[in-house]
Amino acid sequence: MVSLTAPYVSGFLAFREVPFLLELVQQLREKEPGLMPQVLLVDGNGVLHHRGFGVACHLGVLTDLPCVGVAKKLLQVDGLENNALHKEKIRLLQTRGDSFPLLGDSGTVLGMALRSHDRSTRPLYISVGHRMSLEAAVRLTCCCCRFRIPEPVRQADISSREHIRKSLGLPGPRTLRSPKAQRPVACPKRDSGESSGEGQPPQDHSPGPRTASRPGSQEQAGKDWQ
């Protein structure tokens, strides 16, 4: 379990999470070199980013491993918008493996929208992170999909949530899905009062807002799935 001290800033996810991911990759390289992944699937964007250098690029460059950015929502950069035309293109994705390029106003293809599962109507947004072509990234991601989310990312997400629950002593999933009161109030709004009240999760784990650190969300990706 790691504690994220850097605040979340939209578009700067890499600065918040990459140091921890890099450390884990380095630990793996030293202690279990046989388990080193050949490719990293990152829950985030690569070149599909405001500055063309998202978290997948950061991690790929620092680890020198091939890296793919897999986003679940469209990052609206370089003229890319989740508008009616985009939704129409999504609608035309009929079966698993169908995709269309994400062409920015600058004329460059920033990534691909991929239908990863027959039952899924929402695409994944694949972008190049490091040392990999877009076509290979799309093929690899598609091959990793049992469901909509690539299995490495999905398993990492499930494992991290379970780890958090155990660490915080929270009940398992779907056992205490109480109404909003149970939702952790990370940081009360400006003048909403300091009365945090009960029903709050333990505070010592989280130095800042959005503290529920998600250890191993991305880093697990490469470890478990090769």
Next chain:
DNA sequence: TTCAATCAGTGCCACGGACC
């Protein structure tokens, strides 16, 4: 200048539906 509303990106969770 201050405050409220809005925006975009992200994480979390309840709900509905598919599958066994």
Next chain:
DNA sequence: GGTCCGTGGCACTGATTGAA
């Protein structure tokens, strides 16, 4: 009928914008 998964919605952040 129970379990599992995807989707949509809500809450959070900082930035931006417009009104008072």
